Amino acid sequence: MNMNHAQRLILSNQYEILIRLNPERADYYRRCQTIIARGYCLQMLELEKEFGHLDEATCREVISTLEMYHALKVSYENLSPDETVDVSANRLEFIGYSRGHEKELADYVCFLLDEEGRFPELGKSCAMLNSELAMRDKYQRMLLAWQDCPRHYKLSIQEIRKVLNA
Template sequence: MNMSHTERLILSNQYEILAKLNPEKAAAYQRASTIVERGYCLQILELEKSFGHLDLATCQEVIDTLEMHHALAISWGNLDAAAQAEVNASRLTFNGYSRSQERELADYVCFLLEVDKRFPELPCPCDELSSDIAMRDKYQRMLAAWRQCPRQYKLSIQEISKVLAA
């Protein structure tokens, strides 16, 4: 992160203000202020990581994953009881992303749900929305299978099963 002296001063001052506004995090903000003020490049890179960055394709992938789960639930709900019995409804639940391995993806989901108020049908609060294992690869395989279906919101039980098994 290349910053001018003025930008470093402004950011350092903002960290100082945050330290006063959030006493429980004051030590972390003081540390960040010192890092920025003194220009410690290695630690500035550490601070930069906390800003996060998701490119457009990754953001769209997360939105598509949520949309796919919505489509699975809609399609399953439109099936008759006999067909529904073939797939347990709990398998349609969006499990989230692993907070330990996919933090930026999990944070983006929370942003979409809590800030943008998208996908209101997802019944899970963000603080509980975290998978124990990394899910991105699984969701990518599911998306590939879902995209091959001709009617993505009118899936048959076979198509639902295929997407879930991907």
């Protein structure tokens, strides 16, 4: 994190305000304030990690993943019970990203669902999502399979299976 003296002074003052406003986290804010005020570059990198960064392409990928899950549910609900007998509806539930391996992606999903109020049709909130395993690779394979389908919101059971098994 490269900051000039004025920026460091402003951030240091912000931490001073946080110390006073949030006494239960005062020790943490005091440590951050010391790091910034004294310019400890190694520890400043540690603080920088708290500021996530997702590029536009990654954000679009996450949104596409949520749209795909919506399309899977819509398509499944439009099929007859005879067609869906061998595919459990539970497989169509979005389970989220791993907090341990994909924190920034999980945080973005939480922002979209809880802060922006997007994708209410998924019936999920941030508190309901946390995969034990890293899911991004799986979701990327599923997206490729879904994008190959000619009608994204009118999938056949074979196309749903293909997406789920990608």
